[in-house]
Structure formats: C-alpha cells, structure tokens
Amino acid sequence: MGEMEQMKKEAEALKTQIEAARKAVHDTDMASAASGVAPAPRVQLKTRKNLKGHLAKIYAMHWSTDNRLMVSASQDGKLLIWDSHTGNKVNAVPLKSSWVMTCAYAPSGNLVASGGLDNMCTVYNLKTPVIKTVKELDAHTGYLSCARFLSDTEILTASGDTTCALWDLETGKQKTVFLNHVGDCMCLSLSPDMNSFVSGACDSLAKLWDIRDGQCKQTFQGHTSDINAISFLPSGNAFITGSDDCTCKMYDLRADQEVIGYQDAALNSGVTSLALSMSARLIFAGYDDFNCNIWDSLKGEKVGVLSGHDNRVSCTGVPPDGMCVCTGSWDSFLKIWN
Amino acid sequence: MTINTLSQDGVQRQQMPCLTKMERMIISMQDPDMGIKLRNQRLLITVIPHAMTGVDIVEWLIKKFSISDEEALHVGQLFIKYGYIYPLKEPRNLILKADDSSYRFQTPYYWMSTRWPASELDYAIYLAKKNIRKQGELIEYEKECYNALHKRINHTWDFVVMQAREQLRASKQRRKADRIVLECQEQAYWLVNRPPPGTQDSIDHGPERRTMNTRVQLNAEFYKKEIEHNRISLARNRVKSSICLESYVKYCEQYQPHDPIMQGCLPSNPWITDDIMFWNMTSETVALPTKLRVERWSFCFMELLNDPMGRKEFLTYLEKEFSAENLCFWQACEDVRHGETAKIPEKVDEVYKQFLAPGASRWVNIDSKTMEKTLEGLKRPHRFVLDDAQMHIYFLMKKDSYPRYLKSELYKNLLARAIVPQETKKSVFPFMRRQRHSSPSPALATQTAEDDGKAKNSNSNSGTASRL
Numbered sequence: 001m002g003e004m005e006q007m008k009k010e011a012e013a014l015k016t017q018i019e020a021a022r023k024a025v026h027d028t029d030m031a032s033a034a035s036g037v038a039p040a041p042r043v044q045l046k047t048r049k050n051l052k053g054h055l056a057k058i059y060a061m062h063w064s065t066d067n068r069l070m071v072s073a074s075q076d077g078k079l080l081i082w083d084s085h086t087g088n089k090v091n092a093v094p095l096k097s098s099w100v101m102t103c104a105y106a107p108s109g110n111l112v113a114s115g116g117l118d119n120m121c122t123v124y125n126l127k128t129p130v131i132k133t134v135k136e137l138d139a140h141t142g143y144l145s146c147a148r149f150l151s152d153t154e155i156l157t158a159s160g161d162t163t164c165a166l167w168d169l170e171t172g173k174q175k176t177v178f179l180n181h182v183g184d185c186m187c188l189s190l191s192p193d194m195n196s197f198v199s200g201a202c203d204s205l206a207k208l209w210d211i212r213d214g215q216c217k218q219t220f221q222g223h224t225s226d227i228n229a230i231s232f233l234p235s236g237n238a239f240i241t242g243s244d245d246c247t248c249k250m251y252d253l254r255a256d257q258e259v260i261g262y263q264d265a266a267l268n269s270g271v272t273s274l275a276l277s278m279s280a281r282l283i284f285a286g287y288d289d290f291n292c293n294i295w296d297s298l299k300g301e302k303v304g305v306l307s308g309h310d311n312r313v314s315c316t317g318v319p320p321d322g323m324c325v326c327t328g329s330w331d332s333f334l335k336i337w338n
Numbered sequence: 339m340t341i342n343t344l345s346q347d348g349v350q351r352q353q354m355p356c357l358t359k360m361e362r363m364i365i366s367m368q369d370p371d372m373g374i375k376l377r378n379q380r381l382l383i384t385v386i387p388h389a390m391t392g393v394d395i396v397e398w399l400i401k402k403f404s405i406s407d408e409e410a411l412h413v414g415q416l417f418i419k420y421g422y423i424y425p426l427k428e429p430r431n432l433i434l435k436a437d438d439s440s441y442r443f444q445t446p447y448y449w450m451s452t453r454w455p456a457s458e459l460d461y462a463i464y465l466a467k468k469n470i471r472k473q474g475e476l477i478e479y480e481k482e483c484y485n486a487l488h489k490r491i492n493h494t495w496d497f498v499v500m501q502a503r504e505q506l507r508a509s510k511q512r513r514k515a516d517r518i519v520l521e522c523q524e525q526a527y528w529l530v531n532r533p534p535p536g537t538q539d540s541i542d543h544g545p546e547r548r549t550m551n552t553r554v555q556l557n558a559e560f561y562k563k564e565i566e567h568n569r570i571s572l573a574r575n576r577v578k579s580s581i582c583l584e585s586y587v588k589y590c591e592q593y594q595p596h597d598p599i600m601q602g603c604l605p606s607n608p609w610i611t612d613d614i615m616f617w618n619m620t621s622e623t624v625a626l627p628t629k630l631r632v633e634r635w636s637f638c639f640m641e642l643l644n645d646p647m648g649r650k651e652f653l654t655y656l657e658k659e660f661s662a663e664n665l666c667f668w669q670a671c672e673d674v675r676h677g678e679t680a681k682i683p684e685k686v687d688e689v690y691k692q693f694l695a696p697g698a699s700r701w702v703n704i705d706s707k708t709m710e711k712t713l714e715g716l717k718r719p720h721r722f723v724l725d726d727a728q729m730h731i732y733f734l735m736k737k738d739s740y741p742r743y744l745k746s747e748l749y750k751n752l753l754a755r756a757i758v759p760q761e762t763k764k765s766v767f768p769f770m771r772r773q774r775h776s777s778p779s780p781a782l783a784t785q786t787a788e789d790d791g792k793a794k795n796s797n798s799n800s801g802t803a804s805r806l
Contacts, residue, residue, distance in 0.1 A: 007561035014568035025576040033583035037591065040600070048609045067617070085608060151676040162554055170679055180567070182554045192640070194676075212722050216567065218574075235589050237582065252586070254577035259586075269356070279593035280586075281600055289356045298590055310416065321620070323598045324609045338599065338609040 022257040030250075030260035034298040040281060043294050043304035048324065049336035053080055053089055056098075057311075058328040059116070063319040064105045070317070071112045072328055073103035079114050081126065084326065084336055093124055093131050099143075106149040111169075113155060115144030121157050123169060135172045140165065145186045150194055150211075158185035164199050166211060178209045180216040186228050192236040200227030206241050206251060220251045222258040229274045229285075229316075240297070242271030242285050248295065262295045264302060273315045278322025286313030292327050306337050357420065357451045363413075364422045367398060368443055374398045379426060379440040384518055386426060391438045395423070411436055420450055424526035432529065442519075448527040456531035459494065462487045464528055466502035479534050592637060596630055605759040619759055622646050629756040636744050639736040643668075651752065655743045663700035664731050664739070667693045671728035675721055686719040694727070704730050 056076035063070045068085050077098030081091035099117035106112065111134065115121040121137040121144050142161030149155050150166075154175075158164045164178040164185055183202030190197045196217070200206045204225055208218040220241075229242035238252040238259070247263035248271055262283065269288035276283055276297075283295040284306070292313050294304035311330035318325050324338040367373050379389035392414075399410035414434040417423045418441075425431060426440040434441075446452060465484045469476055476484060488495060509517050554560070595601050608614045619628055627647055635642040635651075642648040649665070656662040670689045674682060693702045694712065704712070708726050715723040743749055 004558050004561060007558060007565060011561050011564040011568055014565060014572055018568060018572050021572060021576060026579045028578075028580040028583065030583055033580060034587050037587060043599070045599070085612075085614070153676070153678050168679055180563075182556070212725075218571065219567070233586075233589075234593075235586070238586060252577075252579070252582040255579045255582045256571075256574065256576045257579075259579055259583060277597050277599045279590050279597035279600060281590045281594060281597060298587060310412075310419075321598070322596075323603070323607060323616075325599070336609060338607055 022255070025255060026257060030298065030300060037298050039299050039301070040296040040303050043282065045294075045304065045306060045325065045337040047308055047335045048338050049084060049087055051082055051084065051087060051334035051336070052332075053082075054078065054332045054334075056332060057314070057330040058332055058334060059100055059314050060102045061315045061317055061326060061328040061334060062103055062105045063317050063326070064109050065107045065320055066109060067319040067321045067323065069105070069109065070319075070326065071103050071105050072315075072334055073100040073114050073116075074332065075100060076332075079103055079112060079124070081112065082334070084334075091126060091131060096122070102144060102146045104147045104149055104155070106152055108152050110152055111149065113147045113149065115147055115157065117143045119143060119159070119161075121147050121155065121167070123155065135169055137167050137172055137174075139174050142184065145184065146188050148188060148190055148197075150190065156188060156190065156197060156211075158188040158199055160184040162201065164188060164197075164209065166214075176211070176214040178214055178216065180207055180219075181205065183226070186226060187230045189230045189232045189239060191232050192234060198230055198232060198239050200230040200241050200243075202226040204243070204245075206230060206239070208253060218253065218256060220256075220258065222249055222251075222261075223247070225270070228270065228272050231274055231276055233276065233280045234278070235280070240274060240276065240283060242274040244270035246270055246287075248274060248283060248285050250297065260297075260300055262297075262300055267293070272313060275316040275318040275325060277318060277325075284316050284318065284325050284327075286316045286327060288312050290329070292316060292325075306335075308335060309333065357449075360417065360420060360422060361449065361451060364417065364443065366402075367395075384515055386440070386442065386515065386519060386522075389426060389440045389442050391440060392435045393437060395434065395441060396436045407436075419530070421527060421530035422449065424522065424529075426522065429522065429525055430529060430534070442522070444526055445523050448523055450530075456528075458487060458491060459498070461528065461532060462491060462495075462498045463501045463505065464524060466498050467506055470502060470506060477534075483532065596634060605762045611762065613762060615759070615762065619757065627752070627756055629753065629758050632749075632753050632756045635749075639732075639740050642740065642743075651748065652739075652743060655746060655748050656739060658748075659739065659742075661739060663693065663702050664735050666700060667702045667731055668728060668735070671724045674724055679721070682721060683719045686716060686723060689724060690716055702727075702731055703734070 054072065054074035054076055056074050058072055058074045061070055061072040068083055069090065070082050070084050072080050072082065074080070075098055077095045077100075079093040079095060079100075080089050081093070082088070083090050093112065095114060097116060097118035100114050101116035102114065104113045110127050111123055111125055113121055113123045119138070119140045119142060123134045123137070125132050125134045137155070137157070140157065140159040140161050140163070142159045144157055144159055146158040147155060153169050155167050155169060156164060157167065162179075162181045162183060162185060165174045166176040167173065168175050178199070181199065181201040181203055183204070185199050185201045188197050188199040195212065196208055196210050198206055198208050204221065204223040204227060206220040206227055207216045208220075209215065210217050223241065223243040223245055225244035227241050227243045230239060232239045237254060238250055240248055240250050242248045246267050246269060247261050249258050249261045251257065252259045262285070267287065271285050271287055273286040274283060281297055282303070283297050284292055285295060286292045290307065290309050290311060290313065292306035293302055294306065295301070296303045306325070306327060309327065309329035309331050313327050313329050315328040316325065324336050326334055326336050328334045374390050374394050376388040376390050378385045378387050380386075395414045396407065396410045399405065399413055400407065405413075411434060414423070418425065418432050418434050422444050423441050424444055426442060461483070465476065465480055465487065468480070469484060491498070509520065512520070598607055603616060605615050605619070606613050608616050618624070620631060631645070635645065635648045642652055653662055653665050656665055667689070670685070670693070674685045674689065677685065692698055692700050694709070704727050708730050712724065712727045
C-alpha cells in the first residue's frame with residue numbers, strides 16, 4: 001500500500017504544479033483578446049437538402065475531400081455514399097455487423113472505413129467494379145468509436161478498450177498503439193500536418209499524441225464528463241472538444257491549457273458532435289436535445305441554432321471548402337444547411 | 339451519449355432534457371381552462387372518459403404557438419413517440435392522425451421522466467399478466483421476450499408470477515371502464531419502452547460506456563508512467579495565452595473572407611442556387627484561378643503547397659531560380675511518408691540517388707549534421723527516415739524562396755489576372771426554372787444594417803455588372 005500511495009501522491013503533486021505553471025502563463029482570456037473583433041451576426045441557416053435513405057439511426061458521417069461526396073453509417077447495417085449535392089446515393093455498402101458507430105472517407109476518395117461494436121475496423125475499396133472489403137482490422141478489444149484515414153495506406157482508430165491505434169493497411173496490423181487513457185476513447189482528430197492527433201475519452205481528458213513515436217505529448221483536463229467530439233483547428237495550434245458535461249472547450253497546444261469554454265446555463269444536454277466553419281469562427285455543435293447550436297468561437301456566444309431533427313444529432317460535418325454544414329441524426333435523416 | 343444515470347461524483351444527471359420541455363407542454367395542454375377540451379369517447383361498447391381527437395391536438399398546438407399545420411402535426415407526433423399521448427383505436431400504430439381518431443394523455447405515473455429506465459422486472463410482470471389473461475396467446479416478439487426474461491431472471495420468477503396474479507386480481511375489482519383505461523395506459527407505456535422489432539426505438543441511448551474502465555489497471559506501473567509524463571509536462575515551455583489567442587484571432591480574421599458560411603461566396607453557393615459554377619471555377623485543372631485562391635497562397639507556406647496549382651506555379655518560379663530541386667525533394671519525401679510501406683526502401687533509395695548522393699543530378703543543400711544523420715538512417719529505411727532532411731529543405735524554402743516568390747512578377751501577375759467571379763444575377767426571363775442569384779450570406783443578414791463602414795470584403799453583394 002505504501003509505495004503505490006506514495007506514487008499516487010507524487011503524481012498528484014506534479015499535477016498541481018503543472019496547473020500552477022499553466023495559470024502563470026494565462027495572462028489573458030479570449031474575451032479580452034477578441035474584444036476588438038465585431039461580433040458574428042445571428043446566423044440563420046436553412047435546410048438545403050434532406051437526405052433520406054437510411055432506415056435506422058445514423059451514427060456517423062464524413063465528407064470526402066472533393067466537397068460533394070460523403071459517407072454515412074447507420075444501424076440499419078449500411079454505409080451509404082451520397083452525392084450530397086444531387087441527393088443521389090452513389091453506393092450502398094452492406095455491413096457485416098449492423099452495430100456501426102463510425103465511418104471515414106479516405107482523402108484520396110478510394111476507400112471508406114466503418115467500425116463499431118464488432119471491435120473491428122473494416123476498410124472497403126470503392127473503386128473496384130463491385131465494392132470489396134480490402135481489410136478487416138481486428139485487434140481492438142473494445143468497440144470502435146472513431147476512425148480516420150491518413151492516406152490509402154494508414155488509418156487511425158479510437159476504441160472503447162481505451163487505446164488508439166495506427167494501422168498499416170497493407171499488412172492489416174497495428175503499427176503503433178497509443179496507450180494512456182483510462183476511459184473509453186470516443187473520438188480523435190488529425191492535425192493538419194498529420195504528425196500528431198488528439199483524442200478524447202470517457203476519462204474527461206483530451207490527449208495529444210505524436211504519430212511517429214507513439215507517445216502522449218500533452219494531456220488536457222477541464223471537462224467533467226465523457227468527451228464525445230474533438231476537432232483540430234485548421235491552424236493546427238488548438239482544438240475544440242465537446243462533452244457530455246454540456247460544454248465545448250477550446251484548448252491551445254502552445255499554452256497547454258483551456259483558453260475558452262462554450263456553455264450556457266439553459267443548455268443541459270450533452271454535446272455529441274462538432275464541426276468548424278472554414279475560418280474556425282463558427283462552431284457547429286450537435287446536442288442530445290435534437291438541436292445543433294452555432295457558437296461564435298471568438299466571443300463565446302451562441303449565434304444560431306439548427307433545429308429540425310426529430311432525435312439526437314449524432315454527427316456533424318463541414319466539407320473542406322466550408323460551403324455548408326451537414327447534420328446526421330438518430331431520426332435517420334441527414335440535413336445539409338447553409 | 340451515455341446511459342449512466344450517475345456521473346462519477348454520484349450526481350444524478352438529467353435524462354433527455356427535451357422531455358422536460360415536452361412535459362411542460364403536456365401539462366398546459368391538460369389545463370382545465372386553456373387546455374384541450376376532453377370528452378368521452380366510445381371504444382367498442384365501453385365509454386372512455388377524458389379523450390380527445392387528433393384534430394383537437396393539432397388545432398390546439400396551432401392556436402397556442404401560432405405555427406403551421408405541418409409543424410403542429412410534427413410536434414404532436416413527438417408526444418406520441420415519447421409516450422405522453424397514446425392512440426385508443428390502434429394502439430400499436432404510434433402516429434398522430436389529424437382526424438377524429440381518439441387519443442388520450444398518458445398518466446404521469448408512466449411518463450418517461452419518472453419511469454426510466456423501464457425495469458426488466460416490471461416488463462416480466464406485464465408479460466406474465468398478459469400471458470395469464472390471454473392464456474398463453476402472446477404476440478410473437480412478446481413470447482420471445484417472455485421466454486428470454488424467464489431464463490434471465492429465473493430466480494425471481496415466483497415473485498413475478500405472484501405479482502402478476504395479484505395485479506390481475508386487484509384490477510378485476512375495478513369498474514370496467516377504469517380497468518380498460520389502466521390496461522391502455524400500461525400497454526402504451528410498454529409499446530414505447532419495449533417497441534416491437536422493426537419499429538423505431540425512440541428512447542434508445544446508444545451503446546453502454548464504462549467510465550472507470552476495468553481494463554486499465556491503476557497499479558504501480560501506471561503511476562510510474564504518470565509521474566514520468568507529468569515531469570515532462572511540467573518542464574515544457576508554455577506560451578502566454580495572450581500570444582496564442584492573438585494569433586487565433588488573426589487567423590479568423592484573415593480567413594473570414596474565405597469562409598462561405600460567414601461571408602457568402604461568388605459566383606454563388608452551389609447549395610443555395612444549385613449552380614455548380616463555383617466548383618468548376620475552383621477545380622484543380624482550371625486555366626485561370628480565382629483571386630481568393632491566389633490570395634490564400636500568401637497566408638502561409640502550407641497553403642501554397644497544399645494547392646496543386648500553387649505548387650505548380652511555385653515550381654515554375656523555382657526553376658527560374660535554379661532551385662527547383664528543393665521542391666521536388668520535398669514532394670518525394672511526402673511520397674515516402676504517405677505511400678505504401680512495401681515501396682519505402684526503393685523510394686528512399688531513389689531519393690538518395692537523385693538528391694542526396696555526392697554528385698547527384700539534383701543535389702539539395704542540407705547542412706552536414708542533418709546529412710550525416712540522414713545517411714545513417716538510410717541504412718535502415720523507414721517511413722520517417724527523411725523527415726529531418728525534409729524539414730531542413732522545407733524551412734529553407736519557407737524562409738527564402740517563398741517570400742521572394744510572393745514579391746515576384748510571376749505571382750503578382752497571376753494575382754492581377756486572377757478572376758473575381760461575377761455574382762450570378764437573376765435572369766430576366768420569367769420562365770427560367772430557378773432563381774440564380776446568390777443569396778446574401780446568411781451571416782450578413784443583420785450585419786449590413788449595422789455596420790456599413792466595417793465591411794472588409796469588396797466581393798459581397800455590392801452591385802456587379804449583370805449578365806444574361
């Protein structure tokens with residue numbers, strides 16, 4: 001008992017010191033830094049497209065880099081590839097396991113991936129005459145909560161077994177396993193330079209990892225419940241998290257701490273997903289209360305709402321060219337807003 | 339998306355806050371003065387009190403909230419889905435019909451917020467009662483559930499059957515009308531909480547999560563790592579928040595004209611006007627790029643490199659300066675980093691021969707220390723073996739060639755020639771199928787009224803020549 005208790009105390013003491021060091025550099029807050037900026041006007045986006053086709057809850061969606069195609073995953077056991085502008089379903093991929101929780105589009109547009117309660121990440125090739133399963137990545141001991149392609153040869157996954165992993169798609173094996181979280185990993189986001197990524201987990205911590213050496217470089221605390229969504233800012237210096245504690249927070253990598261929180265006393269449902277507008281000025285956060293709220297990231301105020309879904313908003317996405325926002329919901333519909 | 343009712347510090351969390359909103363509405367709907375007028379409804383040969391029709395519900399919602407038919411129907415539908423109102427005629431069909439079909443308010447005893455999660459024991463008792471009453475004639479899926487429960491909670495089965503019998507006996511002593519009402523209420527509750535397979539489950543909460551995961555052992559090894567991690571973290575250099583935030587504010591401001599949701603986009607946003615000209619004009623292979631695109635290259639070096647057209651232009655410039663091998667080397671390194679693992683050794687070899695070997699045709703100028711390290715690493719080539727060399731060349735280009743490129747005639751020329759797309763104006767002909775003008779940016783809706791002077795963008799809807 002003695003030794004472990006001592007170590008625990010030592011770890012805690014160090015944490016206190018770290019917090020003090022963080023406080024020491026926190027010489028201003030976002031409100032003062034952004035005081036000279038005009039507030040974002042009230043943003044009213046309309047539903048431009050209503051994509052119907054899934055028969056059960058939609059759990060995830062991901063835009064392709066071509067700004068028009070996107071993939072969505074639903075517990076009806078299908079991945080649907082949409083040409084979202086025309087509303088046509090370009091492809092339907094039947095899944096072996098219908099308990100899907102995530103999907104991803106490769107930057108090249110050649111591959112899509114899905115995974116969920118089957119603990120596996122399955123990768124499909126869209127460019128063969130008939131869609132084929134390229135690989136089944138099977139090594140996680142918990143559900144797959146998030147997956148993101150780095151290229152056609154590498155993919156990152158986050159799992160309920162508390163680890164994240166980098167896989168080699170040619171061998172189907174894990175190249176690096178990222179161990180440090182003590183709770184189920186729920187989400188991950190790649191940095192723009194692809195050298196690192198951040199992950200959010202049920203231990204209410206967000207961690208920054210170096211892809212090359214597999215180490216956890218920084219840990220960010222502040223949330224009081226599961227972190228469900230995470231997204232790097234396009235500048236690569238900061239990221240935003242959304243949590244079951246009903247708040248979103250922005251963490252800066254260089255300051256090593258939270259720089260602003262987005263919360264409202266009237267909002268008492270958890271954040272399920274988030275996406276950023278192209279300039280990162282607007283944050284689109286999907287909540288359990290069926291709405292997607294729009295936050296002004298500089299002023300910390302709510303500037304709009306996207307309501308129209310009949311059930312929880314489970315996924316949100318902005319295409320790379322920033323032209324619109326897509327929300328997917330447990331009511332089985334995807335809506336495109338602008 | 340958690341179904342844990344208790345968070346880590348034991349505080350009860352609210353389940354589905356929208357239910358509170360629903361319940362407030364339901365209560366006002368039942369207000370004796372201002373609520374819906376309830377009357378008796380006939381169900382077969384019995385009279386059910388306090389019922390209303392679908393039309394009543396819809397009309398009340400329209401009147402109270404000044405909304406359209408469609409929205410009232412939609413909201414009413416939500417009440418049925420979540421079990422606050424249930425239909426009398428076809429109880430299994432949980433939809434709201436805006437006609438004279440009868441509906442009733444569910445008793446608060448069975449509200450979602452009070453009885454959640456629905457307990458297995460209660461469900462077993464319910465099915466047992468049904469089984470007894472119908473003498474074994476349960477519906478298929480109910481039969482399956484019943485058998486599954488029988489297996490799972492077998493140890494309490496005597497209690498279940500006893501309770502079922504007790505409740506049936508007690509109900510027999512009630513008036514028939516009351517009994518039917520109670521049965522309807524109970525049935526409605528279970529139809530929402532244990533929906534038949536194939537129907538949408540409104541109250542599903544997603545897969546269960548564990549917060550303090552038992553897979554990770556909080557042992558000495560774990561704390562050793564924690565201490566190590568914390569030590570490194572303590573020693574790290576931290577930048578002042580003011581600097582970080584300032585750069586973030588700058589970024590937002592710089593990119594605002596490029597953000598279609600904030601600032602609108604020319605010629606028009608394809609999602610609003612269904613006109614895909616924007617995508618055509620910004621595709622990779624277009625002859626002349628847009629001004630915004632060329633401007634973006636000046637924001638930072640990565641913007642230039644990330645745009646294939648930008649890379650091409652930059653390469654042309656470097657060729658004039660006889661330093662094109664730098665960009666080619668950088669691209670080759672990128673290919674190694676993101677390409678197939680199997681091809682890495684041969685690719686690295688190629689790179690060495692072309693760029694690094696003494697006397698190479700396109701030799702790149704790397705400092706001796708980095709060169710030494712790289713050559714050492716080449717003995718065992720891996721994906722990141724060229725990283726240091728690539729970084730060196732990247733910074734060389736960034737500090738030297740890139741700023742000069744931005745000042746060069748080549749760049750300035752392109753910027754001058756670059757297109758500012760004209761806003762597609764409304765066509766004159768009345769029978770054109772669609773309006774083709776770009777809508778004012780949704781974010782500008784109130785801004786133009788407020789601050790005229792502050793408009794930074796000259797690309798917004800300020801009169802451009804119309805076009806037919």
